[in-house]
Amino acid sequence: MNDLAPEYVSARRVLLDALTALEGHLDNLVLVGAQAVYHHSGSADLNVPLMTTDADLAVNTHELADAPEIGGLMRAAGFNPGSNPGHWLAMNGVSVDLMVVPYQAGTTKASARAARIAPHEKLTARIAPGLEPALLDNEIVTIAGLEPGDARTCDLRVAGPAALLTAKAIKIGERLGQAGRQPDRLREKDALDVFRVLQAIEVPDLVRGFAKHREDEHAASATNQALSLFHEHGATSQGLLAQLAATASQGDPVVAPSFAALVNDLLTAVNSSSTT
Incomplete structure (x- = not known):
């Protein structure tokens, strides 16, 4: 389905x-x-159009320049800080989230939500685990506008598929932990995004991405956590991840068993590669 949601x-x-x-x-x-x-x-091949209401950017603070100051740049471009650190709202209500991985966050306080990346202002970015692989598993891609009249393009690093699977899995895992007191935090769409990646990317390409994550202790830890979550919640058609994806697909009966089959293929390949 090629329709793009507004x-x-x-x-x-x-x-x-x-x-x-x-x-x-x-x-x-x-x-x-x-x-x-x-x-x-x-x-x-889904009956659900591509749809998102925000943009997410991981900020790699390694060699991040002190100037120009990020908060000032965002305000000058018409963004206002939201109620959470790193959440920047445009005039039309669409948000851009700026996120920093924990080991680059400048603080070890367990309760901290805002990254300390001075001289950039305190609430510029929020701390977000699970993005560690994206800092090394990415490629530069030309991002273009999607509507007539918007001819802008920008060359930007885009996280690789294996890094995105890791990030999505950890995000879902966090929300699983919060589901008891905040059930609305668990979103079916995150699982459907996982399914989109699993459908689109060949297993050997994903395995190569996960192997790259092993080159860094922080990325490896995040990926191991994500793979454990896939094993626990995504390897059967009755698993939570498979069921969430099926719900988000408007009840397509093929999605849950396909999700589980793709997860099992991936886990088998990853396990095989790690023992060779």
Whole structure:
């Protein structure tokens, strides 16, 4: 299905607005989240259009320049800080989320939500585990506008498919832990995004991505955690991840068993590669 939801088109416009503002920091930004997923997966063979209402950027603070100051750039481009650290709202209500991995966050406080990346202002970015692989598993891609009249393009790092599977799995795992007190935090769409990647990317390519993650202790730890979650919740058609994806696909009966089969193929290949 090739239809683009208007929310997705708007989210791309706002992403390009933010990237234009952050031009001096582009080499330290990595596109993650749904827009990165859709870059790799396309529309896939699903009856659900591509849809997202925001843009997610991982900020690699290694060699991040002190100037220009990021918060000031975002404000000058028409963004306002939201209620959470790193959540920047455009005038049309679409958000751009700036995120930093825990080991680069400048604080070890368990309760901390905002990354300390001075001299950039305190609430510029939030701490987000699971993005560690994206900092080394990425490639530069030309991001373009999605609507007539928006001819802008931007060359930007986009997280690889294996890095996106890791990030999505850890995000879902966090929300599973919160489901008891915040059941609305568990979103079916995250599992459907996982399914899109599993459908679109060949297993050997994913295995190579996961192997690359092993080159870094932080990325390896995140990926191991994600693979454990896939094993526990995604390896059967009755597993939570498979069922969430099926719900998000508007009840397509093929999705849950296909999800489980793809997860099992991936886990078998990853286990085989790690023992050779």
